[in-house]
Amino acid sequence: MKAVVVVGPKQGYKVQEVPDPKPGPDEVVIKVDRAALCYRDLLQLQGYYPRMKYPVVLGHEVVGTIVEKGSQVTDFEVGDKVTSLLYAPDGHCEYCKIGEEAYCHNRLGYSEELDGFFAEYAKIKVTSLVKVPKGTPDEGAVLAPCVTGMIYRGLSRAKLRPGETVLVTGASGGVGIHALQVAKAMGAKVIGVTTSEEKVPIVRKFADYVIVGREFSKEAKKIGDVNVVIDTVGTPTFDESLKSLWMGGRIVQIGNVDPSQAYQLKLGYVILKDIEIIGHASATKKEIEAVLKLTQEGKITPVIAGTVSLEEIDKGYEMLKDKHKIGKVLLKP
Numbered sequence: 001m002k003a004v005v006v007v008g009p010k011q012g013y014k015v016q017e018v019p020d021p022k023p024g025p026d027e028v029v030i031k032v033d034r035a036a037l038c039y040r041d042l043l044q045l046q047g048y049y050p051r052m053k054y055p056v057v058l059g060h061e062v063v064g065t066i067v068e069k070g071s072q073v074t075d076f077e078v079g080d081k082v083t084s085l086l087y088a089p090d091g092h093c094e095y096c097k098i099g100e101e102a103y104c105h106n107r108l109g110y111s112e113e114l115d116g117f118f119a120e121y122a123k124i125k126v127t128s129l130v131k132v133p134k135g136t137p138d139e140g141a142v143l144a145p146c147v148t149g150m151i152y153r154g155l156s157r158a159k160l161r162p163g164e165t166v167l168v169t170g171a172s173g174g175v176g177i178h179a180l181q182v183a184k185a186m187g188a189k190v191i192g193v194t195t196s197e198e199k200v201p202i203v204r205k206f207a208d209y210v211i212v213g214r215e216f217s218k219e220a221k222k223i224g225d226v227n228v229v230i231d232t233v234g235t236p237t238f239d240e241s242l243k244s245l246w247m248g249g250r251i252v253q254i255g256n257v258d259p260s261q262a263y264q265l266k267l268g269y270v271i272l273k274d275i276e277i278i279g280h281a282s283a284t285k286k287e288i289e290a291v292l293k294l295t296q297e298g299k300i301t302p303v304i305a306g307t308v309s310l311e312e313i314d315k316g317y318e319m320l321k322d323k324h325k326i327g328k329v330l331l332k333p
């Protein structure tokens with residue numbers, strides 16, 4: 001089969017023929033229906049992920065159909081539509097037992113220690129599998145593990161209450177445009193912040209209020225008390241995100257566009273305003289199931305910038321970096 005393979009650290013990727021995957025006893029093989037490109041891929045290609053094995057198949061977001069299953073797999077059948085956690089938990093440790101498999105000590109990451117999903121077929125551990133309910137579009141299901149489910153978990157960890165106000169930075173980005181929708185589906189009033197005038201119409205489609213510009217905290221305070229910020233950008237927006245919050249506010253930090261930059265935090269500000277900073281990166285099965293249901297019900301509309309084939313992967317990454325495009329870039333092998 002064809003796959004996008006990373007051959008070594010900081011050596012880019014190649015589209016090449018690799019052997020078809022065979023399932024082990026506790027694994028399935030899926031036909032990849034859709035995979036999704038992600039900024040994390042670019043960070044991985046830059047060498048920020050030390051646990052990567054080489055060569056490794058790139059890609060960690062997928063939806064597919066089971067074509068073969070191992071002898072110990074009982075809860076899934078050939079023909080089932082499934083998506084996968086971004087990682088494979090062991091399924092039996094203290095964290096896995098309470099449904100917090102994101103904290104499993106023995107977790108292995110797809111596109112890190114395990115081959116990822118930019119390929120015609122992919123092997124997935126049964127501990128990672130989540131069934132996709134019938135009637136859910138592939139374009140929405142593929143976003144559940146790394147985008148919509150991740151945001152749902154972030155807002156759950158921030159203990160978002162219906163009626164609270166959520167501000168989203170980078171609101172026209174692939175994550176931001178879906179963060180607006182997840183927050184709204186969870187009952188929040190939503191403010192979208194973008195730096196681009198041309199993207200106001202699409203942000204307005206999903207947000208109750210839109211702010212354009214880098215200094216957004218003053219405008220945000222005029223709208224009302226901001227209770228939660230989902231910061232999808234990082235150091236360029238963190239200061240304004242912090243200033244936007246009313247007392248008791250929470251920042252869910254999910255983006256960090258430039259990992260080489262540091263932010264100097266004034267502790268007094270955090271203390272006196274009762275601020276919580278929640279670092280956040282992934283989802284567990286229960287959040288993926290919750291957003292798949294919201295997606296099936298039409299409460300989350302996937303916003304897709306474009307879909308490319310394996311051979312067009314370069315074009316896909318150009319789309320991902322293109323500031324004029326809105327939404328996620330998908331891959332259809």
Ligand SMILES: [Zn+2]
Nearest residue numbers: 038040061146
């Ligand atoms: Zn991702």
Ligand SMILES: [Zn+2]
Nearest residue numbers: 090093096104
């Ligand atoms: Zn575990």
